[in-house]
Amino acid sequence: MSELKTLIFDWDGTLCDSITHIVEAMHGAAKLMGLAASSDQAVRDIIGLGLPEAIATLFPDIDEPGFVENLRTLYSEQYLTLEQQPASLFPGVIETLDTFRSAGFKLAVATGKSRRGLDRVLATHGLIDFFDMTRCADETLSKPHPRMLEEILNRLETPASCALMLGDSEFDIRMAHGARVRAVAASYGAQSRAHLLQSRPEHCIDAFVEFQGWILPSSGAAQQQRIDNVIG
CATH class of the missing domain: 1.10.150 (DNA polymerase; domain 1)
Known part of the structure; x- marks a missing residue:
């Protein structure tokens, strides 16, 4: 692999x-x-x-x-x-993304939101310059068409075989399959684990904090303890 x-x-x-x-x-x-x-x-x-x-x-x-x-x-x-009362990030998101950046990963967002909407929420959470690339539905073809991912991979000079998509809907998983990108499902969002598994993701997580431990197993326990300290 x-x-x-x-x-x-x-x-x-x-x-x-x-x-x-x-x-x-x-x-x-x-x-x-x-x-x-x-x-x-x-x-x-x-x-x-x-x-x-x-x-x-x-x-x-x-x-x-x-x-x-x-x-x-x-x-x-x-x-x-x-959104006058902004939706919060899931527990451990910032800490986990920081860990991925420190480990040398490029990070991107592929979303059904508009560019205006994504930029607004990124600014709200202090993440406007955080990701290496973001792509929105009003800039390209909507999910599940793979073009959004293909454009991200092209910009970041990443072969499809070296990328992975995490998403909470069947459209994310189907988009990843279409782009020949590995796919992991998140069952804590819009759709249930049973529904997501029908699209055949490589793996399914039930909380965001599980993702870091699956990507970087050797550092998962230590990072989980740091996250627990932050949100506990």
């Missing part, structure tokens, strides 16, 4: 505990537009897609461009209102 050089992360539900905000914002926007309510799980199941693709999946009978654009605008407004 090739040496692992680049770690690529989804954002919502993988690094950031923002799923509740996304679900509430979509419900709020749909209600304002007079649409029948979707289930919470139905909304969770479209997280990872770009917003246009997510709306088309949730509301397939809506094809009037003006209506769709109004729904997109309302969703964004609802989400910004909820």
Whole structure:
């Protein structure tokens, strides 16, 4: 197996505990537009897609461009209102990413968020210049198409065999497979372990703090103790 050089992360539900905000914002926007309510799980199941693709999946009978654009605008407004109390990063994210950087990994984000949305949350968490590369759905093709990962790999000069994607949705796993990148699923985000395993990830973690120990087993115990000290 090739040496692992680049770690690529989804954002919502993988690094950031923002799923509740996304679900509430979509419900709020749909209600304002007079649409029948979707289930919470139905909304969770479209997280990872770009917003246009997510709306088309949730509301397939809506094809009037003006209506769709109004729904997109309302969703964004609802989400910004909820983000006045910013969603937190999952426990251990900063400590673990720092460990990966110290170990020489390149770090990237591949997200269904817009560029404007990602830059806003990166700034909120003091991470605006933290990652070697970030790519958003409005800059390329939406997940699960592999182009987002291919563009990251090209920019970071990383062969697909030397990269790994961590994500909490089937779209992340399918995108990784399409790009011939190793895939690890995160069951603590949008979709369940059983659902994620249907996409055949290489591994599945149930908490973000497990990831570092799986990538760097020799240092996992010591890093876990440092994380426990921070969040305990």
